[in-house]
Amino acid sequence: MSEDPQSSAEDDRRPTQDANAPRYTRDELIARLEIDPKFAEKAWNAFGFARRSTDDKVASENDLAALRMFAASSESMPESTKIAMARAIGQTMSHLADWEADQLRDITADPEFPWTVEQMCAALGQVQQLIWRRHIAIALERHREHAAEEEVDLVVGFADIVGYTSLSRRIDLHDLEELLGSFEDETFGVVVDHGGRVIKTLGDAVMFTFEDAHAAAEAAIRIHELSDGDRLPPLRVGLARGPVLQRFGDVFGEPVNIASRLTSSARPGSTLVDDSIAEQIGADDRFYLKSIPTLRVRGYKYLKARVLEPHKRGPLAE
Structure with missing residues (x-):
């Protein structure tokens, strides 16, 4: 039985118990976004992940909403630019994650350390959001100052x-x-x-x-x-x-x-x-x-x- 598009759209808008909880696999995410599967494969690879399907739940409702907004806003952007942006994000996040994983391993090896790896990861995510917000505000201001300059x-x-x-x-x-x-x-x-x-x-x-x-x-x-x-x-x-x-x-x-x-x-x-x-x-x-x-x-x-x-x-x- 085919899925009702209107019902599907309503499901996407319906609040869940935790909008940040992973709900979609990679392939389910691509299907929900309704983007070209070949481009999705290239973008997934540019983010630094292998070009293969996985049953892991990797994306939440909030992730889906953010990616929909990004996909809609970048329709006029050349594919090469989209892939370059994905590669820049992927490389930056990969290097940061490797460094953080090394530090977390050393810190949490101490039996007297009071927090788990999961708790530390959640705290790191919050700190990264704070630092990113400050940097994006500074970058946007800098870009406004040079908006007319090539x-x-x-x-x-x-x-x-x-x-x-x-x-x-x-x-x-x-x-x-x-x-x-x-x-x-x-x-x-x-x-x-x-x-x-x-x-x-x-x-x-x-x-x-x-x-x-x-x-x-x-x-x-x-x-x-x-x-x-x-x-x-x-x-x-x-x-x-x-x-x-x-x-x-x-x-x-x-x-x-x-x-x-x-x-x-x-x-x-x-x-x-x-x-x-x-x-x-x-x-x-x-x-x-x-x-x-x-x-x-x-x-x-x-x-x-x-x-x-x-x-x-x-x-x-x-």
Whole structure:
């Protein structure tokens, strides 16, 4: 006997005891959404899941309602963009979940720990919602400011650990994990404290952006201070400015390539900046810019750069 469409629609709207309780399998969810099964397979895979059916109940009534809204609002979006968005969400969530699972395993192994894994997962979900709401509000405000611009003019920077490859061979995995964690956490703190935004971490490197060249320059100097004492090995930083494309939380364009080349060319404990940044901060008495010979790097035969240092008599030298 065929299902009555009107009755089915009423069932979807009818409240259940728990709208967050998993109720639908993957295939039932696809059927309810009435989307192309081939596209659903590609999207499911882009989210990071195997392209096979499962009897597991994976989606709730609330999940179904949210996905319906998303599917309806993205009808005019090219399929390639939808899949790219799914991949970005999937990769981000997968990395976060792996890290959280490791931490939960260690925390809940303590017999005196008062909460279960399920309780901790529920709490983590709530915290993630809180943090996401704040970040989406900030991102929407940033997008409103640049709504009419196809390209955004930004400072792109990289900071990386000098000699990471050889260092990773000399220390054990526990020490390596602590080193990378300290590098990422402390670099992230410096960038955010100076008004920048961390784009991503790349193992031994952190990529970030700034709207203000002066703030980016001061952040670069403060990043090197993280190597004072025994906390971190020497670091190197590269900064370049220009128009970039912002896409799915990442940035693309020539400034990204130049900043990466400058970072690779910088000596331990130093920062290289391109001509655009040097021109903007040249009159700032906090900074000293030292000339160096033109660089010959992959993709750029004549790349001009300056070494950025705190001015010996400026406020950053105190």
